Amino acid sequence: MVNKYEVAWTLAVVVMMAGVAAYSTVLLYQLDALPSDPTEYVDVTGHQWYWEFCYPANGTCYNSSYDATTNTVSGGALWAPPGAVVQINVTGADVVHSFNIPALGVRIDAIPGRTNMFAFNVPNVSAGTQYLIQCTEFCGEFHGTMRSFLEIT
Numbered sequence: 001m002v003n004k005y006e007v008a009w010t011l012a013v014v015v016m017m018a019g020v021a022a023y024s025t026v027l028l029y030q031l032d033a034l035p036s037d038p039t040e041y042v043d044v045t046g047h048q049w050y051w052e053f054c055y056p057a058n059g060t061c062y063n064s065s066y067d068a069t070t071n072t073v074s075g076g077a078l079w080a081p082p083g084a085v086v087q088i089n090v091t092g093a094d095v096v097h098s099f100n101i102p103a104l105g106v107r108i109d110a111i112p113g114r115t116n117m118f119a120f121n122v123p124n125v126s127a128g129t130q131y132l133i134q135c136t137e138f139c140g141e142f143h144g145t146m147r148s149f150l151e152i153t
Contacts, residue, residue, distance in 0.1 A: 034087060034117055034118075034119050035085050035087065035119050038084075038085045038086060038087040038119055039080075039081070039084035039085045039086065040055075040057070040080055040081075040084055040085075040086045040087070041055075041056050041057065041086075041087050041088075041089070042054070042055060042078060042080075042086060042087070042088050042089070043055075043056060043088075043089045043091075044078070044088050044089065044090045044091075044099055044110070045090075045091055045092070045093050045110070046090070046091070046092045046093065046097030046099065046110035046135060046139070046146075047063075047093045047094060048093075048094050048095060048139055048140050048142070048146075049135075049139065049140065049141075049142035049143065049145055049146045050063055050064055050065055050066070050075075050146060050148075051063075051064045051078075051099075051133065051135075051146070051148045052064070052093075053076055053077070053078050053079075053148075061076075062075055062076020062077070063075045063076060064076050064077055064078075064148035064149075066145050066146070066147040066148060068144070068145055073147070073148050073149050076148075077130075077148055077149045077150070077151045078133060078148065078149070078150045078151065079150075079151050079153045080122045080150060080151075080152065080153065081122065081152070081153055082122060082123065082124045082125055082126070082127065082152050083121075083122060083123075083124040084121075084122045085119060085120075085121055085122075086119065086120060086121075086122055087117060087118070087119040088108070088117070088118055088119070088120075089115050089116075089117050090108050090109070090110045090115065090116045090117075090118065091110055091111065091112065091113075091114060091115045091116070092109075092110040092111050092112040093112065094112060095112065095139050095140065096109060096110065096111050096112070096137050096139065097109070097110040097135045097137050097139050097146070098110065098135055098136040098137035099133065099135070100133065100134050100135070100136040101120075101131050101132070101133050101150055102132065102134070103131045103132065104120060104123070104131060104150075106118070106120050107136065109137065110137075122150075122152065123152075125152055126152070127152055127153055128151075128152065129151075129152040130149040130150065130151050130152070131149065131150040132147065132149060132150075133147060133148040133149060133150055134146065134147045134148075135147075
């Protein structure tokens with residue numbers, strides 16, 4: 001004999017799980033959606049052992065070289081105005097890298113032959129503020145020096 005409470009309890013759990021699954025699916029698609037009109041597009045390429053930042057709007061590219069002794073970058077950086085929405089298109093030139101801005105919670109893999117797209121909001125802070133960019137995927141001998149900065153302009 002089937003207990004009516006067992007049936008009711010089982011159906012309640014099934015309905016709750018279906019609701020959570022439906023809500024999670026909608027939320028997942030919303031989180032992965034790119035903005036329709038970002039302020040800035042930047043193509044980022046990970047090389048052994050530097051980042052290349054290309055700005056399609058003005059056709060310029062900069063190679064970022066990090067100096068660990070002075071904690072500075074020469075050659076270029078990722079530049080963005082405060083409060084901007086930046087879409088980055090990330091790829092790898094040689095091996096798998098991982099583009100990471102820890103202070104902003106930005107992390108996306110740079111895989112050769114594949115372009116991963118991601119958008120993030122730049123904090124509304126004063127010009128000159130810098131955020132560390134680093135590779136978080138071991139990519140070879142000089143992996144520890146594969147750093148750059150997001151510089152607020």
